[in-house]
Amino acid sequence: MNAIIYRIGQKPGEIIAEQILERYNKTEAEPFDNPSAAFNLLENSVTQLFDEEQIDLITEEDKVIIKIKNVCPFRHVIMGREDFEFGGTLCQFSSGYFESALKMLTDYNVEYSHDLKETTDEYCIINIVFRKKPEMNETKMEESKDKDS
Numbered sequence: 001m002n003a004i005i006y007r008i009g010q011k012p013g014e015i016i017a018e019q020i021l022e023r024y025n026k027t028e029a030e031p032f033d034n035p036s037a038a039f040n041l042l043e044n045s046v047t048q049l050f051d052e053e054q055i056d057l058i059t060e061e062d063k064v065i066i067k068i069k070n071v072c073p074f075r076h077v078i079m080g081r082e083d084f085e086f087g088g089t090l091c092q093f094s095s096g097y098f099e100s101a102l103k104m105l106t107d108y109n110v111e112y113s114h115d116l117k118e119t120t121d122e123y124c125i126i127n128i129v130f131r132k133k134p135e136m137n138e139t140k141m142e143e144s145k146d147k148d149s
Contacts, residue, residue, distance in 0.1 A: 009096025
């Protein structure tokens with residue numbers, strides 16, 4: 001069931017990513033270089049669906065982590081049912097939506113995960129982790145070597 005709901009979230013994520021790429025004269029072949037900028041553009045496009053706020057940005061050599069405080073449209077449904085939990089079935093839609101949109105916007109591997117320790121009755125804390133694809137790291141290293149030559 002989770003996989004089906006995840007896939008249902010992917011299509012709207014792809015549609016919004018295509019619209020953003022088109023609006024900013026980008027393509028899937030040449031997407032945004034900056035994960036934070038791509039996330040901000042997506043965030044500005046989904047204000048009617050998600051109520052979120054970026055609360056932290058961690059940049060490391062091999063990844064970028066954006067931490068958000070999110071109040072999603074499923075929050076009241078999840079809180080009202082004992083058989084649902086945060087990060088579970090209904091949250092798969094959000095995961096599919098954000099992961100597919102941000103993958104298209106950046107060409108990074110993207111992981112969307114709930115930080116259950118920090119989630120409260122008011123909001124969820126989400127970590128969105130962007131990891132450079134292995135070929136991206138190799139290309140950057142080759143470009144670096146060419147510049148050094």
